[in-house]
Amino acid sequence: MIMQLNGMLDALPLWALFVATLVVALLSFEGGFWVGRRRGRRSEQEQEIVVRGLVGGMLGLEAFMLAFTFGAAAAHFDTRRQALLDEANAIRTAYLRADLLPEPHRAEIRGLLREYVDVRLEGIRSGKIEQAIARSEELHNQLWLQATASREKVSTPAFAVQFIQSLNDIITLHTRRVTAGLEFRIPNIIWIVLYAITALAAASIGYHSGLTGRNRPLVALGIILAFSAVIYLIVDLDRPGQGFLQVSQRALVDLQRNMSATNP
Amino acid sequence: MQLHGLLDAIPLGALFVATLAVALLSFEGGFWVGRRSSPLPDQQQEKVVSRVVGGILGLLAFMVAFTFGVAASHFDARRQALLDEVNAIRTAYLRADLLQDPHRSEIRNLLRDYVDVRLEGRRSGKIEEAIKRSEELQDQLWSQAVAARENASNSAFIGNFIQSLNEVINLHSKRVTAGLEVRIPTFIWLVIYAITMLAAASIGYHAGLIRSRRIPVVPALILAFSVVILLIVDLDRPLGGYLEVDQKAMTDLRNKMNAQTR
Numbered sequence: 001m002i003m004q005l006n007g008m009l010d011a012l013p014l015w016a017l018f019v020a021t022l023v024v025a026l027l028s029f030e031g032g033f034w035v036g037r038r039r040g041r042r043s044e045q046e047q048e049i050v051v052r053g054l055v056g057g058m059l060g061l062e063a064f065m066l067a068f069t070f071g072a073a074a075a076h077f078d079t080r081r082q083a084l085l086d087e088a089n090a091i092r093t094a095y096l097r098a099d100l101l102p103e104p105h106r107a108e109i110r111g112l113l114r115e116y117v118d119v120r121l122e123g124i125r126s127g128k129i130e131q132a133i134a135r136s137e138e139l140h141n142q143l144w145l146q147a148t149a150s151r152e153k154v155s156t157p158a159f160a161v162q163f164i165q166s167l168n169d170i171i172t173l174h175t176r177r178v179t180a181g182l183e184f185r186i187p188n189i190i191w192i193v194l195y196a197i198t199a200l201a202a203a204s205i206g207y208h209s210g211l212t213g214r215n216r217p218l219v220a221l222g223i224i225l226a227f228s229a230v231i232y233l234i235v236d237l238d239r240p241g242q243g244f245l246q247v248s249q250r251a252l253v254d255l256q257r258n259m260s261a262t263n264p
Numbered sequence: 265m266q267l268h269g270l271l272d273a274i275p276l277g278a279l280f281v282a283t284l285a286v287a288l289l290s291f292e293g294g295f296w297v298g299r300r301s302s303p304l305p306d307q308q309q310e311k312v313v314s315r316v317v318g319g320i321l322g323l324l325a326f327m328v329a330f331t332f333g334v335a336a337s338h339f340d341a342r343r344q345a346l347l348d349e350v351n352a353i354r355t356a357y358l359r360a361d362l363l364q365d366p367h368r369s370e371i372r373n374l375l376r377d378y379v380d381v382r383l384e385g386r387r388s389g390k391i392e393e394a395i396k397r398s399e400e401l402q403d404q405l406w407s408q409a410v411a412a413r414e415n416a417s418n419s420a421f422i423g424n425f426i427q428s429l430n431e432v433i434n435l436h437s438k439r440v441t442a443g444l445e446v447r448i449p450t451f452i453w454l455v456i457y458a459i460t461m462l463a464a465a466s467i468g469y470h471a472g473l474i475r476s477r478r479i480p481v482v483p484a485l486i487l488a489f490s491v492v493i494l495l496i497v498d499l500d501r502p503l504g505g506y507l508e509v510d511q512k513a514m515t516d517l518r519n520k521m522n523a524q525t526r
Contacts, residue, residue: 053315055481057324057325057485058481061488067329161424171354175354200484
């Protein structure tokens, strides 16, 4: 019974998603308004005061759910940012520690690490993530082979261990970045629930306005716009590699510059 | 309280229906009482009732949303524990390379078995069995590590491997705890259901006072809260339901391990 866990909304570009959210909310509002108008005519206006409280409760639920989902998406965004920073540090450490190894492994490893940084940056820039992942994993294997080969010639094994530790960190952070980027997402089922509540809340506002008068209040449009904007923001935070919110690659770019400076 | 098992035994669909039923029955109860009370003398009093109902609904929305937040972060913790475990196993597998044969290949076989046991336990749902088998494998790995120490050329590499083996063992308990014990306590569920019933009953009471039963916002509200409660239960349940931690990282690891032995 397990559905595809994430990425239900990925097929739509961000602006289309915003429009779709608005349309869903406005249609629900209209539906509620229509039912409310017909009720209002049949002089059931005394229920207005009950409905008022209920709409408040509905909006409260909607607001809290959106806020908590926003919190989760922001935390995932921070995880991605942190993973990038950690990765830049791990690569720098390995690059420095390679200094402790004998030639030719030292130069080999440094060349591989420079290529590694290039592959990472290029993958993000071009969007060819799968390709960059495959190439990164090849480089991991080559780095590992160099590390184990250098072990035989090293005068002090403690240095080789030091380097191996930092190489393991690089590999670990690769998995962490891939998982944080591609899998730490807001699950589909939460999106379904959020949209269901949004539709129900908009319909309740519609019903309330239909009950009390024949005009659609402008604030109703205001609140629908506000909720759609927050949903847009959550989707943007949740989607790696798209939209206004993207993890800055600056730490890696700096590292790339440092590396070429130490090795002209 | 040890009521987890009790709540877990109910399938999600049945739980959803039960939540709806509890809320609707509470509404009807409140309606019945409100209908029998004399109508409120003036508008002022009606405002008081309306405020109180709003307050209860606000409290319920807060409670439900906070519990949702807690359940979502537990879900993330389970996801994170899996990822950390995959990384630890991978590191140990690589570092085993630095040991002498036969320990090297023994340890690598044991680690491959370990990954299989983890995946299989998840797939079949026989968690207790998988935990037991995992702990046996940990013991065997440990004896291999200790034995490798005796005919190692280099103690630094053994130390290195042992570090990562300890990590694997620690992450096992972290995953077990995150999966089976870090849950929404049963007492919180009792409180949430109690507030849900109170809220539905006060809405019913208010509707009964004005003798108006056909308020379409009531079913909409009950539906919205029940759906969110269902979502929380699903997030909170490690096994079963629509939402489960994706085991992809572990499957990928196994594929990589197989590729390296060949």
